[in-house]
Amino acid sequence: xxxxxITTRRRLIKGGLxxxxxxxxxAILRAQGRRDLSILTWAGHADPDVIGAFEETxxxxxxxxxxxxxxxxxxxxxxxxxxxxxxxxxDAEYVxxxxxxxFIEPLAPEDYPFDDxxxxxxxxxxxxxxxxxxxxFLRFGFLGLSHNRxxxxxxxARSYRTMWEPRHQGRIGHFDWHLPxxxxxxLLNGNPSPFDLDEAHWADLTGTMMxxxxxxRGFYDYGGMLSALRSGEVSAIPGIGxxxxxxxxxxxxxxxxxxxxxxxxxxxxSLSIGARSGNQDLARSFIQYMxxxxxxxxxxxxxxxxxxxxxxAGWAKLNDELPGEARRQNMALNGPNALDEIRAGRIRLRELxxxxxxxxxxxAWTRYKNA
Amino acid sequence: MPPHxxxxxxxxxxxxxxxxxxxxxxxxxxxxVLFSFSADRFPSLSMSGFxxxxxxxxxxxRAMLEALWNSLTVAGFTALIATALGFAAAYAxxxxxxxxxxxxxxxxxxxxxxxxVILGLAMLAFFSRIGIAGTLAAVxxxxxxxxxxxxxxxxxxxxAQLDRTLETAAQNLGxxxxxxxxxxxxxxxxxxxxxxxLITFAVSFDEYVISWFTGGLNxxxxxxxxxxxxxxxxxxxxxxxxxxxxxTLTLVLIALAVVLRQSGGAMSKEETS
Amino acid sequence: xxxxxxxARTSGRRLPFLFRRxxxxxxxxxxxxxxxxxxxxxxxxxxxxSFWSVVNYRLxxxxxxxxxxxxxxxxxxxxxxxxxxxxxxxxxxxISLLAFPASYAMAFVAAPRQRLILxxxxxxxxxxxxxxxxxxxxxxxxxxxxxxxxxQAFGGKGDSLLNTxxxxxxxxxxxxLPVVLILQTIALANVDRTGISAAANLGARPRAILFxxxxxxARPGLTLGLLFAFLLxxxxxxxxxxxxxxxxxxxxxxxxxxxxxxxxWPRAAVVSLLMIASLLVTAFxxxxxxxxxxG
Numbered sequence: 004x005x006x007x008x009i010t011t012r013r014r015l016i017k018g019g020l021x022x023x024x025x026x027x028x029x030a031i032l033r034a035q036g037r038r039d040l041s042i043l044t045w046a047g048h049a050d051p052d053v054i055g056a057f058e059e060t061x062x063x064x065x066x067x068x069x070x071x072x073x074x075x076x077x078x079x080x081x082x083x084x085x086x087x088x089x090x091x092x093x094d095a096e097y098v099x100x101x102x103x104x105x106f107i108e109p110l111a112p113e114d115y116p117f118d119d120x121x122x123x124x125x126x127x128x129x130x131x132x133x134x135x136x137x138x139x140f141l142r143f144g145f146l147g148l149s150h151n152r153x154x155x156x157x158x159x160a161r162s163y164r165t166m167w168e169p170r171h172q173g174r175i176g177h178f179d180w181h182l183p184x185x186x187x188x189x190l191l192n193g194n195p196s197p198f199d200l201d202e203a204h205w206a207d208l209t210g211t212m213m214x215x216x217x218x219x220r221g222f223y224d225y226g227g228m229l230s231a232l233r234s235g236e237v238s239a240i241p242g243i244g245x246x247x248x249x250x251x252x253x254x255x256x257x258x259x260x261x262x263x264x265x266x267x268x269x270x271x272x273s274l275s276i277g278a279r280s281g282n283q284d285l286a287r288s289f290i291q292y293m294x295x296x297x298x299x300x301x302x303x304x305x306x307x308x309x310x311x312x313x314x315x316a317g318w319a320k321l322n323d324e325l326p327g328e329a330r331r332q333n334m335a336l337n338g339p340n341a342l343d344e345i346r347a348g349r350i351r352l353r354e355l356x357x358x359x360x361x362x363x364x365x366x367a368w369t370r371y372k373n374a
Numbered sequence: 375m376p377p378h379x380x381x382x383x384x385x386x387x388x389x390x391x392x393x394x395x396x397x398x399x400x401x402x403x404x405x406x407v408l409f410s411f412s413a414d415r416f417p418s419l420s421m422s423g424f425x426x427x428x429x430x431x432x433x434x435x436r437a438m439l440e441a442l443w444n445s446l447t448v449a450g451f452t453a454l455i456a457t458a459l460g461f462a463a464a465y466a467x468x469x470x471x472x473x474x475x476x477x478x479x480x481x482x483x484x485x486x487x488x489x490x491v492i493l494g495l496a497m498l499a500f501f502s503r504i505g506i507a508g509t510l511a512a513v514x515x516x517x518x519x520x521x522x523x524x525x526x527x528x529x530x531x532x533x534a535q536l537d538r539t540l541e542t543a544a545q546n547l548g549x550x551x552x553x554x555x556x557x558x559x560x561x562x563x564x565x566x567x568x569x570x571x572l573i574t575f576a577v578s579f580d581e582y583v584i585s586w587f588t589g590g591l592n593x594x595x596x597x598x599x600x601x602x603x604x605x606x607x608x609x610x611x612x613x614x615x616x617x618x619x620x621x622t623l624t625l626v627l628i629a630l631a632v633v634l635r636q637s638g639g640a641m642s643k644e645e646t647s
Numbered sequence: 648x649x650x651x652x653x654x655a656r657t658s659g660r661r662l663p664f665l666f667r668r669x670x671x672x673x674x675x676x677x678x679x680x681x682x683x684x685x686x687x688x689x690x691x692x693x694x695x696x697s698f699w700s701v702v703n704y705r706l707x708x709x710x711x712x713x714x715x716x717x718x719x720x721x722x723x724x725x726x727x728x729x730x731x732x733x734x735x736x737x738x739x740x741x742i743s744l745l746a747f748p749a750s751y752a753m754a755f756v757a758a759p760r761q762r763l764i765l766x767x768x769x770x771x772x773x774x775x776x777x778x779x780x781x782x783x784x785x786x787x788x789x790x791x792x793x794x795x796x797x798x799q800a801f802g803g804k805g806d807s808l809l810n811t812x813x814x815x816x817x818x819x820x821x822x823x824l825p826v827v828l829i830l831q832t833i834a835l836a837n838v839d840r841t842g843i844s845a846a847a848n849l850g851a852r853p854r855a856i857l858f859x860x861x862x863x864x865a866r867p868g869l870t871l872g873l874l875f876a877f878l879l880x881x882x883x884x885x886x887x888x889x890x891x892x893x894x895x896x897x898x899x900x901x902x903x904x905x906x907x908x909x910x911x912w913p914r915a916a917v918v919s920l921l922m923i924a925s926l927l928v929t930a931f932x933x934x935x936x937x938x939x940x941x942g
Contacts, residue, residue: 046605221892391748
């Protein structure tokens with residue numbers, strides 16, 4: 004009986020191991036012939052409409068890991084074995100962090116159409132280290148004051164100061180991230196470089212922020228902002244832009260983003276190749292695809308959130324195929340467009356704080372939320 | 375309650391309490407079902423029309439179907455292992471006295487107390503060091519940790535009702551230990567084991583934080599919902615909710631039918647005594 | 648009572664020695680072994696991480712008290728802690744009270760078959776993605792949503808209920824209610840019926856039976872329900888952000904906030920360890936009370 008139970012147990016263990024092995028084997032090994040390309044990305048970028056054509060031409064399957072916050076993304080990179088992710092799509096601020104932590108490969112400039120970029124996006128700040136690019140600028144947008152038109156008109160939104168009006172008490176929302184919020188308030192304070200502040204100006208900025216606290220309804224993430232702004236739960240949210248209101252407007256909501264006279268910020272998303280990726284050739288082809296006119300139009304009209312694009316050829320194709328969308332996003336080739344705003348000096352890059360450490364800004368924000 | 379006895383409060387009160395709880399449980403589900411057929415991207419009372427486009431979108435989405443398969447695999451293995459471990463631990467605690475008994479209980483109570491965000495990172499760090507990060511097996515190993523305590527709690531609760539002398543008496547009469555287990559303890563515990571299996575399955579099927587951290591490129595359904603919610607809000611969220619609810623309701627009803635047919639006596643014994 | 652310390656006392660003579668010795672181990676060991684391997688070790692890693700430092704946004708093994716000093720020096724730490732603890736305890740108590748009539752109805756009013764069906768229906772929502780259910784509450788709570796429309800129809804103001812404690816509580820209830828219902832119902836249904844009958848025969852009134860017989864007998868299950876409701880609410884952060892609108896700064900939110908200071912996982916680990924410690928104390932006290940030998 005003991006003998007029997009031992010053999011049964013042995014058989015059980017064997018069977019169990021076989022099953023365990025089959026679920027432990029990554030699906031990667033089970034696909035036949037076709038190669039896999041992994042990408043760690045903000046949600047929405049692996050939409051079949053966007054990547055389908057690339058998958059077909061290169062006989063490759065794109066396996067996306069979607070993250071919902073830059074810090075989660077960094078943690079995932081830090082704790083996963085090197086080479087897990089071939090491509091990383093991240094905000095420009097995080098490119099700096101990825102590079103310093105050694106998580107991304109240097110790129111060869113000649114592989115990418117940097118010459119086709121509008122001049123302000125070539126040699127983009129925080130992407131080049133010692134003359135070598137570590138990320139390729141993919142898309143961008145402006146951040147200002149997003150508002151529900153029934154609660155706040157464009158005329159009112161011409162200054163961030165409006166948020167302090169008594170009738171917006173308890174009606175101001177926040178995107179729960181310190182950089183864009185502190186950045187726009189820093190613009191309101193008149194700092195020419197909103198992220199480069201000495202001690203006195205930094206103290207002023209935290210003072211300005213704290214004085215806004217009684218007006219605040221809540222702190223939201225992407226989904227929360229969409230519903231709060233749409234329902235009129237909040238009148239306005241500073242430090243966000245068309246990546247929220249464009250999505251809502253497409254659905255018929257009466258919301259928009261105004262860049263106040265004090266100026267606005269620019270957010271930037273870029274593509275990098277993961278350190279020790281085993282598919283660097285494919286990853287390079289993917290970046291090239293996304294920067295081709297075709298890929299640029301697709302990323303400009305992404306379902307999850309629209310964005311402006313940095314290449315001339317992309318603008319041309321967008322104006323050609325979707326003139327309405329080109330106009331809506333202020334990317335008209337002839338006549339005034341978004342680039343004028345940058346050239347007029349109304350737009351500053353969103354970036355990491357220069358004189359304080361990131362944790363000082365973060366602590367101030369946490370304290371603000373807890374106030 | 376023996377039929378001839380009066381309740382402390384009128385029956386209507388208890389039934390109203392039951393109704394209230396069911397409203398709380400089902401209101402969000404009914405709303406999910408309703409808005410899964412909405413033509414609008416965002417739910418609101420002024421629904422503009424009816425549409426099945428979101429169903430088409432989910433059911434033709436390769437990634438979504440793969441996520442469903444991953445979820446079922448993970449939840450199935452998790453429920454099996456966690457229920458086995460949970461029952462074993464509950465039985466050991468009921469049947470034997472051993473060194474470190476209290477410590478085992480305390481250890482088993484710990485996992486639900488750790489915030490998942492941080493447990494997720496700690497587990498990812500650990501799994502990459504032993505080389506299984508990013509596999510479904512890693513997700514199962516992690517899910518068993520958070521699910522097994524639930525299984526143990528449910529089994530313990532049931533075993534506590536069982537007269538401990540019964541099994542000892544059976545053994546004193548010459549029955550080998552496993553026979554007393556098979557004839558007395560297991561039959562008594564079957565409802566709890568079933569409940570434990572369902573609960574652990576649910577815990578795993580619905581968990582998204584640890585799955586996100588340790589699953590690597592293997593996406594599960596709740597992870598897909600999370601990323602949709604945070605990156606592309608649309609009614610596919612409601613579609614997934616509706617589908618998974620339909621499937622589980624069917625499963626629960628089947629399980630009920632089986633239990634009701636097979637052990638018509640098991641649960642009602644207490645009533646007749 | 649027989650001491651169960653010596654299992655298989657008489658049958659041992661007939662069974663092989665090895666089997667007699669391994670039989671208990673077969674039941675005792677699996678759980679602790681699994682937990683040690685896949686939980687205690689990662690948890691140990693977590694403790695270790697709380698002493699690590701962050702260099703160039705990268706977690707680096709170290710032996711520094713910096714993270715502990717920073718977190719314990721935060722002026723709002725204890726406010727967050729007590730807010731978290733108080734809110735989830737309040738939720739746990741209200742959820743338990745809310746669930747009790749329903750559990751009582753399932754255990755004592757419903758026939759056994761009905762009880763099984765009702766229990767099945769009570770647990771079914773637990774399988775439906777929690778995130779979906781939380782998201783669905785928004786349409787009830789928001790301005791112009793279901794509840795505010797009803798209130799307005801009756802002449803009320805119909806303000807949005809989002810970002811209120813009520814919304815947060817609904818989130819906690821959505822998460823914990825099924826578990827509490829099951830634990831309570833099992834506990835109540837298993838109360839010895841002969842005891843109830845005996846008390847009634849001795850002339851005890853229904854209220855006395857409820858408070859003197861049923862509640863004491865069901866105490867372990869009821870307390871476990873309360874404990875699980877507390878545990879689940881305490882660590883919950885999705886409804887805190889989706890329904891509470893981030894207006895309630897609880898510890899799990901603080902954990903994610905701290906990480907944003909450039910991968911400050913050591914600090915997040917410190918807050919987590921504080922949470923674990925407080926939960927442990929709570930759970931320990933509760934379990935001791937639940938399984939206290941009945942006088």
